[in-house]
């Protein structure tokens with residue numbers, strides 16, 4: 039395998055990525071770690087690649103999609119909760135009052151919704167997520183959420199897998215929110231998905247085992263929690279990490295500082311026309327410190343507008 | 351593929367297992383779930399098999415091997431801790447006073463040693479475990495601990511892998527104690543090992559990332575914790591579970607009660623000559639409730655003396 043850029047590359051390799059230094063950097067890294075004659079060769083069992091989800095594998099505007107799932111859940115359950123008409127943040131959700139919701143913050147809303155899903159079993163929650171992902175539509179794009187996954191990134195996952203990499207999602211999103219659909223959407227199985235979770239409790243009811251969701255014992259797989267999640271679930275230092283925001287800073291540091299060549303990549307949202315354009319000032323997916331660090335660490339920056347010929 | 355027992359089986363399939371109903375039960379289960387014409391066919395991505403470690407994949411007498419590791423650690427560190435000569439349970443370890451140690455219990459000793467390993471990084475702890483597993487000898491068998499892994503069970507793991515199963519260890523042992531050597535010993539990679547763990551903290555020291563071990567936030571992957579660990583790390587209900595003690599009861603229930611055929615197996619330690627013989631009255635690997643439940647649930651019992659022609 040050679041990454042000599044004078045040679046034409048087969049159309050089947052990363053076709054949604056435009057020719058240029060971003061695509062070349064990916065190909066050269068993969069060539070080096072898979073070439074057993076290269077000083078930077080890495081055995082397949084150590085070819086660990088970790089991907090953030092929101093803003094890295096699918097869109098995240100105008101709100102993390104798990105937040106939009108939560109809002110849909112509040113609307114679905116409103117009839118059973120007449121008190122929500124006057125109680126925040128439920129009132130804001132029911133009135134579509136985005137200003138108040140922005141002030142409440144995604145974590146505040148997430149925790150309330152997390153609590154409202156506590157007490158059900160893992161199997162029940164999975165079914166709710168599956169029903170939502172199969173039916174809900176994005177408020178602006180008007181398509182199913184899984185149609186807002188990035189084609190170039192799915193090609194990249196496949197390309198790494200074809201080159202012997204083990205690919206994982208390491209996301210601040212809830213692990214039980216992602217697993218029901220991510221296997222189909224990204225070709226990443228449930229056991230390779232690391233995310234935020236709370237306690238579960240095993241129980242036997244009518245001779246049937248179940249795991250009941252609790253609201254305590256929250257592990258937040260974001261920021262400095264991402265390397266912790268990686269060690270806990272994977273147990274190895276990755277050699278490649280893909281993110282888009284300051285929440286990925288520590289995961290990128292943990293994955294790219296070490297012996298041998300490593301690969302860090304940041305998806306920079308620069309395409310206001312086909313997707314969204316935002317970075318340092320955004321409430322969702324803020325990219326500030328990690329953008330500064332990228333230059334220092336030699337991480338690759340995807341300029342979405344320039345580097346991707348197709349978004350979805 | 352057929353499990354017709356009139357046909358001779360190739361020598362390469364489970365050679366350390368004697369012909370008989372235990373071996374036949376394994377073969378018939380695997381045949382059913384891998385035969386796409388069988389009503390019980392299971393797609394490869396759902397062929398999840400979980401294995402306990404202590405007493406299921408390697409021996410656990412006269413003490414869980416992680417306990418013996420802990421004792422060796424106390425001896426190694428004794429010169430730096432003169433106060434241990436008079437302080438229990440350290441005194442008992444240094445004097446090889448097994449009666450006092452038995453009274454202190456493995457959990458008590460484990461927690462003390464866990465605390466003594468808190469504050470070091472994951473990388474430092476891994477190196478200590480690797481040094482130990484490469485050099486330490488079992489006090490009775492006088493061989494390396496990895497030579498006390500069960501050959502029939504390693505054949506079984508391989509056989510399941512060859513039939514498209516995803517194989518996991520789900521053990522009460524420390525995940526960071528198992529991972530350094532289990533990949534080589536069992537052909538199960540670090541990301542497929544679920545175990546007990548405490549908190550980790552990410553830090554950057556001298557521009558180098560590290561995960562520091564803490565002593566709080568303990569998750570005990572034993573008993574009712576095993577199904578919790580399975581859901582958290584794997585996210586799917588297994589279709590086969592392999593254990594040897596009451597600590598596996600809930601894992602066996604969770605894995606075997608469900609639609610389609612499932613497979614539960616208990617390794618019964620019946621061979622005092624080649625290994626050890628113990629069950630209902632043992633302090634280590636007590637097998638009592640799970641043995642009663644096995645009959646009710648139709649779990650397969652391995653009679654080690656009768657079913658295995660080779661132990662190690």
Ligand SMILES: [Ca+2]
Nearest residue numbers: 090092093283
């Ligand atoms: Ca993100």
Ligand SMILES: [Ca+2]
Nearest residue numbers: 402404405595
């Ligand atoms: Ca055991």
